[in-house]
Amino acid sequence: MRLHRLDLTAFGPFAGTESVDFDELSSAGLFLLHGATGAGKTSILDGVCFALYGDVPGSRPASRLRSDHADAALSTEVVLELHVGGRHLEITRRPEQQRPKKRGSGTTQEKAVTLLRERSDGEWRALSKSHQEIGEELKQLIGMSREQFCQVVLLPQGEFANFLRATAAERGALLGRLFDTRRFKAVEEWLKERRRAAEQRIQTGDQELDNLAGRLAQAAGPGAEPLDDWLPEDAPARAAAGHADPAAPVLQWAAVLRSTARERHAIAVSALELAEQAHARARDEATAVQELYGLQQRHAAARRRADGIAGARSERDEQRARLERAHRASGVESALELREKAATQHQQALAARRTARAELPADLAEAAAEQLTTTANQLREELGSLTEAGELEQRATELAVRRDRLEAEARGDDEAVQEADGWLEGWEPERLRLQRRVDDAQAAAARAGTLDAERDQARRRLDAARERDRYAHALTVAEDRHRAARDRAADTREAWQDAREARISGIAAELAAALVPGENCRVCGSAEHPEPARPSDRQVTREDEDAAYAAYQSASAAQSAVQDELSRARAGRDAALAAAGDTPVDELAAAYTALDGEYVLTVRAAADTHAAREALGEAERERDRRTAERHEALSRAAARTSRREELDEQYERIAEQLLRARGGFATVAARRSQLARRVEVLATAAQAVDREHDGAQRLKEADAALSDAAFRAGFDTPADAARALYAPDRRLRLEHLVAQWRDEEAAVTADLAAPGLAAAVAQPAADPARARSAVDTTTARLREASAAHAAAQTRGVDLDRLGAQAAAKAAELAPARAEYARIRRLADLSAGTSMENQLKMELETYVLAARLEQVAAAASVRLQRMSSGRYTLVHSDARSAGRSRSGLGLKAVDAWTGTERDTSTLSGGETFSASLALALGLADVVTDEAGGTRLDTLFIDEGFGSLDEQTLDEVLDVLDALRERDRAVGIVSHVADLRQRIPAQLRVIKGQSGSTVAQGPAGRGTARTAAAPATT
Structure with a gap:
């Protein structure tokens, strides 16, 4: 680049x-x-x-x-x-x-x-x-990343001087940023996480195995051999170290428990068989004793019943004679019932006749049934002729009701018209008032929007003015602090420059102070020192220069911080000034308060818009409703007049017809009711005369039939037959009693004649209580043996099941234990805590140590040249004292003395040369690490x-x-x-x-x- x-x-x-x-x-x-x-x-x-x-x-x-x-x-x-x-x-x-x-x-x-x-x-x-x-x-x-570029291209010497004097942890932090060894640290964390996960799985499995051991001990019951006898004394320590499988003792102990349970089950089976045999013998003997006891008790009871029958013989014969007479009297029972029924009906007919004749007119009191029937038919014809008159009377009632309803409707419509006229007279003033309310609310709503914008602008200006004043004060303070910090920085810089120049000027005296007669000079190698340099009045040492430089750095940092504060205050003041201008805060606050108060009042007035519109609409709807009701009431009044005239004409015509039909009664219904009552009395009297004549004839016939039936049944008179007659339920009870006596006498005779009872009486008296006690004893023993057998069987089944589960869990945990041992070894090795890791070096540190070794080799090539072949840098992986990180040591090899020196013991010039060489070497290694990008410009x-x-x-x-x-x-x-x-x-x-x-x-x-x- x-x-x-x-x-x-x-x-x-x-x-x-x-x-x-x-x-x-x-x-x-x-x-x-x-x-x-x-x-x-x-x-x-x-x-x-x-x-x-x-x-x-x-x-x-x-x-x-x-x-x-x-x-x-x-x-x-x-x-x-x-x-x-x-x-x-x-x-x-x-x-x-x-x-x-x-x-x-x-x-x-x-x-x-x-x-x-x-x-x-x-x-x-x-x-x-x-x-x-x-x-x-x-x-x-x-x-390269930004951190790598700043270290490789810009070569900040101060940092590399610190790097020479740094601890292993500080070197590791810098090298980690430059060479990006996060992936190796991630491997360490991944191994730790895998170890924790595997350890958690093992702990969970061991906990489940412990739970199974507890369930095995519970299933084995009291007296079973405890698990502690099978565990070695150092079992917890060996298991924690991963040298022992805790499942093996549990499996051995479970096998012993299962074997013991099988032996106990075999013993319980034998005991159960013996108890069953003893219980069967006792049960058979108790059955035989109970049967003998029953026969003996049956014979004794038969003898007691025979004695009782003999004592009640006369009474039973008398009851049998009464039953025989009752059977004969039962043939007369139907004739008696017919005679009683005929007499009752005759008496009822006589009473009805007397009652009916008392309601007849005097001229018909002794009339025959035929005359009474003829008179009743005549009255029925007259009653039928009044049916149409009743319908006319109902019609007249309906017409009267309709006339009254029309009168009420007429009065209601008149009141509705008057009320509507009164309300409509005040409609126009009310409409004008409501319309003004709507207009005022709409105007307030429009004004509120304008006031809101003005208020927001005023609030922003007020906030900006307050920020302006605050920043103005902060700016004044920052300017004073900046001037003071700038002066301090200039003074400390001059002091540091003076100290450095003075130390450079007096470096010869500093070297001369270390000269010893007879020893070689470190500069020229001579053992003679004829004219060593003399120190000035005040010799400036390296510590003095470092202290002056530290003071300058501190003052410079303080000046930068104050400069940043000054810039922020000036920028904030300018921004707030642009928004607020020069207007004072009090004036802006008063303007904002006035606008806010006006806005609040306007918003309250605007809030009435919806309510005002609703009130106006409701008033208009009320006006329309009352107008419509008034028109409807007037229309109904016009139509009602013609209907009233028609109803009056119909009512007068029907009234004339009803006057003739009532015949002097108040109503047609009253006349009809009177006629119907007279018809009913005549018909009732005719029926009563006919029933009385028929009843007398049937009573005469019933008396003749009763006398004939009593004679045929062997009784002298019907009264004798009536006295011998029993009620059906009483006769039935007496028949059942006689039958029981007959069955009882036969049973007693049979029991006394039975051969088995006689043989049982000849034997000694049976004792069933003693036999039952023997059965209860054997039953208790059988239950105990059965419970012991069931418990032994259940214990064996539970131990087999739990042992199989323990074996399955142990087999499941075996590969997990092997994996945990492998992961644990790798995690400890990468974390530097394993005994196999002799240098106690973490994986990331190991990689950084290799990079540091490369950097030291590349730096030594240039340091040898800078130091005339005296110094080289070597990497040291010696273990650090205490818990410090090992593997990132750095030594300077002095070719003149043949010794290794700690890099922190180098002088100022030597430190600069070493740090420059280190920086250039690091640049070469980082460049190769980053892909070999050529760096053509360095600083x-x-x-x-x-x-x-x-x-x-x-x-x-x-x-x-x-x-x-x-x-x-x-x-x-x-x-x-x-x-x-x-x-x-x-x-x-x-x-x-x-x-x-x-x-x-x-x-x-x-x-x-x-x-x-x-x-x-």
């Missing part, structure tokens, strides 16, 4: 457009970039990095790239022309920034812009405007002030060697001696209105000169 041209516009300290021609600078191979502190030397390198990656080194945001000195109309822009990957490209980048509005006052935010062009066949051709596409293409062409930032003349010559010789390979090397330094040695220079000039650059050869000392040897 070779840089051709860099244009910086309103970037960093550069207020205008500054151009750097790298082709002209690179023609000499070695060029110097110098200028006053804070002029902007590093900003040129920042511009290169920003063009390539859209970002700058460090933590400065892209929003702070714009120059504070630049004109507001000038946009910040960086243009870089370069050759990379065999292609000639031009990159243009503009960060996100504020610019003045094209119309009106104030500023607007302008988005970031990235452009990429390629020169082909003498013409520029646009490639892309996409940030992402351009970033991906440049990253592929350069082959070295500061550090040359710590070198003596001879070492400076050796360093420049190394840099010349880079130039010999067609590389351009830019040195960023304050050292005045370099201005004499390097003719090609780029000067950055600092001014109050911003910095500028000047490019060209040095004014004097255009050739490098060799340094004189040191005086010893």
Whole structure:
């Protein structure tokens, strides 16, 4: 990659457009970039990095790239022309920034812009405007990330000096960023995760196996051999270390439990068989005793029943005689019932006749049934003639109801017309009032929109005015702080420059102070020291210079922070001033309060718009409804007059007919009711006379039939037959009782004559209680044996099932244990915790150690040349003390003494040479790692002030060697001696209105000169 041209516009300290021609600078191979502190030397390198990656080194945001000195109309822009990957490209980048509005006052935010062009066949051709596409293409062409580029191309010497003195962890962090070893760290994490997952699976499986062991112990029951007897004393430790399979003791113990359970089951089977035989014998003996006891009890009961029958013989014979008479009297029962029924009906007929004759007129009280029937028929004919008159009377009632209804309707319509007329008289004033309400609400709504916009504008101006005043105060404070910080930075810079110059001037005295008579000088090698240099009144040491530089760096950082604060305050003040103007806050607040109050009142008035429209619409609908009701009422009144006249005529005609039909009664219905009652009385009396005559005849016939039936049944009179007669239920009970007596006597006779009962009585008395007790005892023993057998059988089945499950779980866990052992070994090895990893080096550290070894080898080639063959850098993988990371040690081998030294013991000049060599070596290794992209332009930032003349010559010789390979090397330094040695220079000039650059050869000392040897 070779840089051709860099244009910086309103970037960093550069207020205008500054151009750097790298082709002209690179023609000499070695060029110097110098200028006053804070002029902007590093900003040129920042511009290169920003063009390539859209970002700058460090933590400065892209929003702070714009120059504070630049004109507001000038946009910040960086243009870089370069050759990379065999292609000639031009990159243009503009960060996100504020610019003045094209119309009106104030500023607007302008988005970031990235452009990429390629020169082909003498013409520029646009490639892309996409940030992402351009970033991906440049990253592929350069082959390095931004961090790698800043370390490889810009070569920040201060960082590599720190790298030499850093701990292994700090070196690992830097190398990890440069060589991107995240994939190896990811492998470590992946192995750890796999180990945790495998360990979790094993723990889960072992827990399940423990649960099965507990269930086995529970199934084996009390008295079983415990699992602890089968476990070795160091079983937990061996299992945790992965040297033992915890499933083996469980399987052995389970086999023993199953064997013991089978023996117990065989014993339980034998005990059950014996208990069953004893129970069967006791049960058979109890059955025989119970049968004998039953026969003996049956014979005794038969004897007792025979004695009872003999004592009740006379009573039973009397009951049998009564039953026989009742059977004979049952033949007279139907004749008795007929006679009683005939007598009852005759008495009822006599009573009905007396009642009916009491309601008859005096002239018909003794009339026969035929005369009463004839009179009733005559009255029925008269009653039939009144049917039509009843219908006329109902019609007259209906006409009267309709006349009354018409009267009520007429009164209601009159009231509706009067009410509608009264309401319509006040309609017009009400309509005008509601219309005015609608108009006022609509006007308020229109005014509210205008007031809302005015109020928002007033509020924004008020907020901007408050921001303006706040930023104005902050700007005053920031300006005071900036002046103080700028003065402190200038003072500390001068103090540091003075200390450095003083130390360089007194370096000979510092070397002379270490001379010992008789020992060789480290510079010239002589053992004699005739004229050692004398120190001045105050000798400046390296610690003094470092302290002055640290103070300067701190003051410079503080000045940058205050400068950022000042820029933010000034930008905020300008933006707020553009929005609010110079109007005081109190005046703007009063204007906003007045507008807000007017807006609130207007909004409340506008909120009535919908309600006002609804009220007007409802009033109009009410007007239409009342008008329609008035017209309908008038129409109904006109139609009602003709119907009333027709009803009156019909009612008068029907009234004349009804007067004749009523015959002196109030109504036709009353006359009909009277006639119907007389017909009913006559008909009832005729029926009663007929029933009384029939009843007397049937009673006479029933008496004759009863006397005949009693004689045939063997009774002297019907009364004797009636007394001998039993009710059916009583006769049935007596029949059942006689039958029971007969069956009982036969049964007793049979039991006493049965041969089995006689034989049973001849034997001794049976004892069934004793036999039942023997059965209960054997039954209890049988239950115990059966329960023991079932428990033994269940225990065996459960142990077989659980043992099979344990064996299956152990077989399932076996490959998982092997996998866990393998993963655990790999994870421990990669994490550096394994005994096999003797250096205790993590996988990522191991890879970084290999890269560091390559860097040290590449750096040693140049360091030997810079140090006249004295020093080389070697990688050390010695184990660190305590828990520090091993494998990232770095040693300096001193060829003069043959010893290895820690790099932190090197002097200032030696540290610079080693760090420069390390930076160049790292650049070579990172370039090879990134794909071998050739780097034709390098920059070295500061550090040359710590070198003596001879070492400076050796360093420049190394840099010349880079130039010999067609590389351009830019040195960023304050050292005045370099201005004499390097003719090609780029000067950055600092001014109050911003910095500028000047490019060209040095004014004097255009050739490098060799340094004189040191005086010893």
